[in-house]
Amino acid sequence: MCTLYSCKSDNTANTAFDDKIILIENNPQQYLARIDTIRPNSVNDEKEATDFLLYSLAHNYINRNYYPSKELLLTSIQTFQRRNLPQQQLEALFLLAKIYRKEQDLSSEVHTIENAVRIAKSEEDSEWLFYLYSYLGDMYIRQYNTLKFIKYQTLANQCLKDIDFQDISLLAQINVAKSFLYVGKYKESYDTLQTIESKVKKDNVYYNDIKRLQGMALFKMDLLDSCIDNLEEALNEEELPEHKFTCHSILTYCYYLKKDLENAERHKKLAIENNTDTGIGFTETEFYTICAEFAGENGNREEQIACLQNANRLYQTAIENIGGQSLNEAIQAYTNIQEKKAFHKRLSLYRYGVTGLLLALCVGLAIHIRRRKKQVYEVLALQKQINTLENLRNVKDEIKNFILRDFEIAKKIAMLRATQQTQSAKFLKDLDKYNIVKGNDLLATHWEQFYKHIDISFGGFHSKLTKEYPALNEKEFQLCCMLVSGFKTEEIAAIWMNSVFSVHKYKTNVRKKINAPEGADIIAFLKEKLSLQ
Incomplete structure (x- = not known):
């Protein structure tokens, strides 16, 4: 019951929050006029965080140049995270991204929106994902990226493919119209905006955006009179400098085409006044190109040169940010802005085409040389490895020969010592002078060193034997290692200084422990079991 009550309370709180958001979007003044709406100065709990967010959103809708305290907003976001309130987090992060945009902190802006994307994905909120991706796409096109x-606009469109247009929020509908405008579907954009406008009042916070986007669509359709009417209406309530710049720059062009130079000059000055140089995008480039034409027709060479320099600066910025694409390609793909002077267009295409061709040839040549060098280095490395392995094999063969020679010496001396003790006493004494006996691992019973020699000469026989048959004792390990190296029963007895009978007894014990048949060849059996050649 407690769990059900808690879930019901959360759903009720979310519904109340959504209702307040709808009220703010349609009439922020009415929300702020309520008795319980006061300016929050601190954030200590969920209620204060929510009140602060709603108050900030309402003021931001009324005055687009209003931005709340970033510190209080960050505190509110932390509160929403602790309380697991995704809708409040999304609204707060969206507002925080706008603050970072004002501060021109691109990395923080992207990081904030991507955090919001993560939350929207976890909530499976397609609408929020749509205009978060749209926001990122709009932001990157301003930065010429x-x-x-393309990536974020495609992601945004995919979010709404299974949702009816009438069921999505007003902001999402406006972003759909904006996406049509970006990809050159001007008629679809205008029709969509007309449908949206018919459902909203003039005091709606998005009404100005609708009129501005309508004007831009009409401009692209060459309907200049209707474009002028919509943009003039949008300017009556517009507050953001970048939107004012867009409106004034388009109006400059419209009046210029209508030969109304007085109004064209007036809007040109207003556009320059509102140009904050914050990366508005290709519209700014087009504006300065038109200004250069004005100045040229009026004989004002200094102003013409200044405008052309500004346009050239923006072109260079675009080239640096595009990452190797030609400026013409970027303009055709994303803004459809055409150069008005045919000669300038041909010259630009030729210049960038030749540059691109030379660059491609240089890159291709560099890649070809690098591949050839890599092939040569690989051949040399392989040859070196082959030589090294051949040398190692030769060294290993020499070591094996030395070890086997020592084994043969040990056999002979052991047999001599065991069978002809009286006759060989002087001979053995002479051998001791030259450390022949002490230097031989078997005669000196240096079994650990003997085992290493066995591993070297017989493919790791001792190591495999100890791992596979740990039940064998030390004497039995010695016996098996001497048998594999070719020692006969009598020679083993001589090495151990024991009787032949004792050696046979050890052999019988080994067969039992390794489960070999009675009378079987121990070494043949072990080689098969240990996978030895």
């Missing part, structure tokens, strides 16, 4: 624009 066309690859990321």
Whole structure:
């Protein structure tokens, strides 16, 4: 019951929050006029965090240049995270991203939106994902990053493919119209905006955006009079400098085409006044190109040169940010802005085409040389490895020969010592002078060193034997190692200084422990079991 009550309370709180958001979007003044709406100065709990967020959103809708305290907003976001309130987090992060945009902190802006994307994905909120991706696409196109624009615009469109247009929020509908505008579907964009406008009042916070986007779509359709009407209406309530710049720059072009130079000059000055140089995008480039035409027709060479320098600076910025694409390609793909001077267009295409061709040839040549060098180095490395392995094999063969020679010496001396003790006493004494006996591992009973020699000469026989048959004792290990190296029963007895009968007894014990048949060849059996050649 407690769990059900808690879930019900959370759902009720989320519904109440959503209702307040809808009220703010349609009439923020009415929300702020309520008795319980006061300016929050601190954030200590969930209620204060929510009140602060709603108050900030309402003021931001009324005045787009209003931004709340970043510190209080970050504290509110932390509160929403602790209380697991995804909708409040999304609204707060969206507002925080706008603050970072104002501060021109691109990395923090992207990081904030991507955090919001993560939350929206976990909530499976397609609408929020749509305009978060749209926000990223819009942001990157302002920064001339066309690859990321394509990525995020595609992701945004996929979010709404299974949702009816009438069921999505107003902001999402506006972003759909904006996406049509970006990809050159001007008629679809305008029709969508008309449908949206018919459902909202003039005091709606998005009404100005609708009129501005309508004007931009009409401009692209060459309907200049209707474009002028919509943009003039949008300017009546517009507050953001970048939106004012967009409106004034398009109006400059419209009046210029209508030969109304007085109004064209007036809007040109207003556009320059509102140009904050914050990366508005290709519209700014087009604006300065038109200004250069004005100045040229009026004989004002200094102003013409200044405008062309500004346009050239923006072109260079675009080239640096596009990451190797030609400026013409970027313009055709994402803004459809065409150069008005045919000669300038041909010259630009020729210049970038030749540059691109030379660059491609240089890159291709560099890649070819690098591949050839790599092949040569690989051949040399392989040859070196082959030589090294051949040398190692030769050294290993020599070591084996030395070891086997020592084994043969040990056999002979052991047999001599065991069978002809009286006759060989002087001979053995002479051998001791030259450390022949002490230097031989078997005669000196240096079994650990003997085992190493066995491993070297017989494919790791001792190591495999101890791992496979740990039940064998030390004497039995010695016996098996001497048998594999070719020692006969009598020679083993001589090495151990024991009787032949004792050696046979050890052999019988070994057969039992390794489960070999009675009378079987121990070494043949072990070689098969230990997979030895």
